[in-house]
Amino acid sequence: MEITNQPLIVEALRGGRVESLHAVDAVIASADGSIAAVHGDGDRGVFPRSAIKALQALPLVESGAADRFGFSPAHLALACSSHNGEPVHTAGAGEMLAAAGLSQTCLECGAQLPYHPRDHEALVRSGELAGAIHNNCSGKHSGFLAFAVQEGMETAGYVNATHPVQKEIAGVLETVTGAAHGEDNYGIDGCSIPTYEIPLASLAVAYARFGTGSDPGRERSAAMLRLRDACMAHPVMVAGSERFDTAMMQALPGRVFTKTGAEGVFIIAIPELGLGAALKCRDGATRAAEVACAHLVESMLEESDSKLSQAEVKALKELCNPVLKNRNEIVVGSLRTRP
Amino acid sequence: MEITNQPLIVEALRGGRVESLHAVDAVIASADGSIAAVHGDGDRGVFPRSAIKALQALPLVESGAADRFGFSPAHLALACSSHNGEPVHTAGAGEMLAAAGLSQTCLECGAQLPYHPRDHEALVRSGELAGAIHNNCSGKHSGFLAFAVQEGMETAGYVNATHPVQKEIAGVLETVTGAAHGEDNYGIDGCSIPTYEIPLASLAVAYARFGTGSDPGRERSAAMLRLRDACMAHPVMVAGSERFDTAMMQALPGRVFTKTGAEGVFIIAIPELGLGAALKCRDGATRAAEVACAHLVESMLEESDSKLSQAEVKALKELCNPVLKNRNEIVVGSLRTRP
Numbered sequence: 051m052e053i054t055n056q057p058l059i060v061e062a063l064r065g066g067r068v069e070s071l072h073a074v075d076a077v078i079a080s081a082d083g084s085i086a087a088v089h090g091d092g093d094r095g096v097f098p099r100s101a102i103k104a105l106q107a108l109p110l111v112e113s114g115a116a117d118r119f120g121f122s123p124a125h126l127a128l129a130c131s132s133h134n135g136e137p138v139h140t141a142g143a144g145e146m147l148a149a150a151g152l153s154q155t156c157l158e159c160g161a162q163l164p165y166h167p168r169d170h171e172a173l174v175r176s177g178e179l180a181g182a183i184h185n186n187c188s189g190k191h192s193g194f195l196a197f198a199v200q201e202g203m204e205t206a207g208y209v210n211a212t213h214p215v216q217k218e219i220a221g222v223l224e225t226v227t228g229a230a231h232g233e234d235n236y237g238i239d240g241c242s243i244p245t246y247e248i249p250l251a252s253l254a255v256a257y258a259r260f261g262t263g264s265d266p267g268r269e270r271s272a273a274m275l276r277l278r279d280a281c282m283a284h285p286v287m288v289a290g291s292e293r294f295d296t297a298m299m300q301a302l303p304g305r306v307f308t309k310t311g312a313e314g315v316f317i318i319a320i321p322e323l324g325l326g327a328a329l330k331c332r333d334g335a336t337r338a339a340e341v342a343c344a345h346l347v348e349s350m351l352e353e354s355d356s357k358l359s360q361a362e363v364k365a366l367k368e369l370c371n372p373v374l375k376n377r378n379e380i381v382v383g384s385l386r387t388r389p
Numbered sequence: 390m391e392i393t394n395q396p397l398i399v400e401a402l403r404g405g406r407v408e409s410l411h412a413v414d415a416v417i418a419s420a421d422g423s424i425a426a427v428h429g430d431g432d433r434g435v436f437p438r439s440a441i442k443a444l445q446a447l448p449l450v451e452s453g454a455a456d457r458f459g460f461s462p463a464h465l466a467l468a469c470s471s472h473n474g475e476p477v478h479t480a481g482a483g484e485m486l487a488a489a490g491l492s493q494t495c496l497e498c499g500a501q502l503p504y505h506p507r508d509h510e511a512l513v514r515s516g517e518l519a520g521a522i523h524n525n526c527s528g529k530h531s532g533f534l535a536f537a538v539q540e541g542m543e544t545a546g547y548v549n550a551t552h553p554v555q556k557e558i559a560g561v562l563e564t565v566t567g568a569a570h571g572e573d574n575y576g577i578d579g580c581s582i583p584t585y586e587i588p589l590a591s592l593a594v595a596y597a598r599f600g601t602g603s604d605p606g607r608e609r610s611a612a613m614l615r616l617r618d619a620c621m622a623h624p625v626m627v628a629g630s631e632r633f634d635t636a637m638m639q640a641l642p643g644r645v646f647t648k649t650g651a652e653g654v655f656i657i658a659i660p661e662l663g664l665g666a667a668l669k670c671r672d673g674a675t676r677a678a679e680v681a682c683a684h685l686v687e688s689m690l691e692e693s694d695s696k697l698s699q700a701e702v703k704a705l706k707e708l709c710n711p712v713l714k715n716r717n718e719i720v721v722g723s724l725r726t727r728p
Contacts, residue, residue, distance in 0.1 A: 062652070062673060065576030067586060069436050070652050070673030097408050160716030174513040185716060237404030238721045247406060313401070313409050333672040334401060334409030377499030377524060382577040 057090030058345065059388035060331070060338035062374070069383065072338030074314070076329035076346060079254035081264035086325060088251070095247035096330040097237055101311030102245075102253075103190050104130040104260060104277050105226055106219050110193040111273035115200035119149035126280035127287035128189030132310060134290030135164030135173075135184035142287065143183055146192035150199045157182035158209045159191045159241035166291055187241040189287075194219075194243075211236065211244040220246065226265070227256040240312060250328050253317060258326030261307060261319025278319065281307055294340045294369070298347065301365030306347055314339040318347060323354050337372075337385060344369035345387040396429030397684065398727040399670070399677035401713070408722065411677030413653070415668035415685060418593035420603035425664060427590070434586035435669040436576055440650030441584075441592075442529050443469040443599060443616050444565055445558050449532040450612035454539035458488035465619035466626035467528030471649060473629030474503030474512075474523035481626065482522055485531035489538045496521035497548045498530045498580035505630050526580040528626070533558075533582075550575065550583040559585065565604070566595040579651060589667050592656060597665030600646060600658025617658065620646055633679045633708070637686065640704030645686055653678040657686060662693050676711075676724060683708035684726040 057073040075090035085092065107129045110116050116126060125146050133139035147153055162185040164170045173180060182188060191209075198205045198215050208215045220231040227248050229235075235247035248256075259265060263275040281288050285299035288309070298308045307319040314331030316339050327346050331339040348366045351358060358366070374383040396412040414429035424431065446468045449455050455465060464485050472478035486492055501524040503509045512519060521527060530548075537544045537554050547554045559570040566587050568574075574586035587595075598604060602614040620627050624638035627648070637647045646658040653670025655678050666685050670678040687705045690697060697705070713722040 064436055064584075067434075067436075067574070067576065069576070070671065072672045095406075097403055097406075158717075160718075162716050171513050174510050175516070177514070235406070237406065237408070238715060238719055240715045240721075242715060242717045242719060245403075332409065333411045333674055333677070335672055335674065338672070376577060376579045376581060377501050378497075378581045379499075380577055380581060382579075 053085070053088045055090065057332070058329075058342050060341045060385060061388055062337070062383065062385055064374070064383040071388075072335050073332045074329050074338060074342040075250055075332065076327060076342060077251045077254040078325055078327045078346065078350060079251060079258050080324055081255065081258040081262050081326070083255050085251060085254075092251045093249050094330070095235060096250055096253070096315060096328075097245045097247055097313065098253055098317070098328075099239060099245055099311030099313060099315055100132045100187070101309050101315040101317045101328070102223065102248075103132070104281065104307070104309060105223055105256065106190065107193050107277055108222050108226075108270065108273050109218050110197045111276055112269050113197055113200050115150075115196045118200060119146070119196050121146060121149070121196070123280035124284045124287050126277055127284035129193035130277060130281050130309065131189045131288045132186040133189055133287065134166040134169060134293060135162065135186065136166060136169050136290050138286065139189065139290060140183045143188040143192045146189070146196060150192075150196040152195050152199065152205065154181060154183040154188075156195055156205055157185070157188055157191050158207075159185040159187045162186060165293075168291070185241060191241065209242040216244055220244065223248075226259060227252045250330060253328035254326050256326065257317045257319045257328060258324065261321045261326055262324055278307055278321070281309075294343070297365070298344065298369060301369065302347070302362055308343055308347070310336065310339065316340070316343040318343060318350075320347070320350055322356065323350060325350060341370060341372065341385045341387060392424070392427045394429065396671070397668075397681050399680045399724060400727050401676070401722065401724055403713070403722040410727075411653075411674050412671045413668050413677060413681040414589055414671065415666060415681060416590045416593040417664055417666045417685065417689060418590060418597050419663055420594070420597040420601050420665070422594050424590060424593075431590045432588050433669070434574060435589055435592070435654060435667075436578075436584045436586055436652065437592055437656070437667075438578060438584055438650030438652060438654055439471045439526070440648050440654045440656045440667070441562065442471070443620065443646070443648060444562055444595065445529065446532050446616055447561050447565075447609065447612050448557050449536045450615055451608050452536055452539050454489075454535045457539060458485070458535050460485060460488070460535070462619035463623045463626050464528075465616055466623035468532035469616055469620050469648065470528045470627045471525045472528055472626065473505040473508060473632060474501065474525065475505060475508050475629050477625065478528065478629065479522045482527040482531045485528070485535060489531075489535040491534050491538065491544065493520060493522040493527075495534055495544055496524070496527055496530050497546075498524040498526045501525060504632075507630070524580060530580065548581040555583055559583065562587075565598060566591045589669060592667035593665050595665065596656045596658045596667060597663065600660045600665055601663055617646055617660070620648075633682070636704070637683065637708060640708065641686070641701055647682055647686070649675065649678065651675075655679070655682040657682060657689075659686070659689055661695065662689060664689060680709060680711065680724045680726060
């Protein structure tokens, strides 16, 4: 591990030549706040976007809403997800809303066609319109709404920065990350909730804490571990078919938690190492952020002499070096981290 | 205009803050080979991908195939296009194939769903499968096939680098760009034809020549002007609804030719200035390449004191600063070239 002002470089190869390249800033940290490694600019502020979802779900658990409404671990994983809009995801979000006495008309995340072509096509063929329930954030929003019901808050307008749901969440994020959440570092996310710039190193520390349940409050510590375990036990609920986070958590069952965010963000937690990590591709490309995430997971485990099964090694290698195919399914190139 | 080793920087803003950024290499040149401006690395090799299509169409015109098969200017524009797969595009490609005595089963570009959501949905709803005719390259491939018929070549396998169609095209590209096309700089494109790395400056010179018909051969010169005029007269055929190249050529009718290529490439020709340009976003992002393209067109015209109508100025400004909206159609940010 090292501290370097050089970012990780992810290369897109075509015909053996570098066609495009991406620079990725990354930090690896421990729950006590110590920094284990930096690539590039670790102090830069980033909008964590959907990579922060598991922390945004803490109030759902800590408030008792998850227990009151009988949410299963699969439901909790869905509350932390950026899902494909597959039937298993929309059904799960529907169950969460129904348990809280609500329906999908309460969702304010906006309509979105399912990510996965298969489900996208099935929906279009059925003649049904895409709804907010298919939005990749509908599980998170169902969790927000359940929390609002539990707290006796008005549900309408729950996406706004001034709504008590978002204020509560911003307060939790400030506490866990140590970064102020205010008008200075505020933006609007794809699903209309606020997103706040957080230094990359603070995100890495926050996810080291999340991955190890390291919080002075016993309830928060328990909530972190419950959400972590739910996601690692139900990786399909966190993303879905042919998605990176699902493949990664299936490749290393119970050993790693990863979560993507729009514009090339990732967070990582490896509980057995007591480490967290955060990365941001400077240009916002998901393809490069995924390769950098796989590379960091691989190197964190290898450098700590962790035991990896042959199957784990093979699956990680594939995530580190995805092949690029063209419309005739001919292999035309690949992605890799520059050696 | 200037020579600088600093690339253009395109910023993606969210809530007034820079969320992501892109570095773009660019060269502006004249037909005589002189370089008017460089941003970043002008000598770098780039796979031009679909940005080279108008030059790849030269043999179609020079061989007499376009005349023999009665191709209209709209058909010629389609031969240079990366189209949306809208009905007007698939019909046009079908006409080209039929005129040459062929059908869409001869296309070897691979199946692709139409780019535009409207046409994508219409196709899926109809229960029809996406075919090679919907592939954004089907116009180019129809042109290749018409050329093969004209020359009495076997049509099967026309996408392969060893086929006489591709050898002929590689020879034309070598002549016009001055860059060798061989195994050293070879890759396979999305539609399975060969693509060859060409120095960015050579591409810029080649498109200055294309835009002004500057070639020692009278036939080639005429073919360049014919293809250029066809594209500028039929910008909808070059791309389609809500596409950058179409919007740009509609914004400056008869004054500019632009063409996108995958992985963040663009070429530009501004005949009235005698200039050509080529750019490549280092990370391959189309969103940044489009903004950089609009910025270069705007500054090339402004710095030469060209007369621009108010409508032209306004349309260019919009292409230089596209707004980013979320799933609820709320404005969350914008793109811009760093001042």
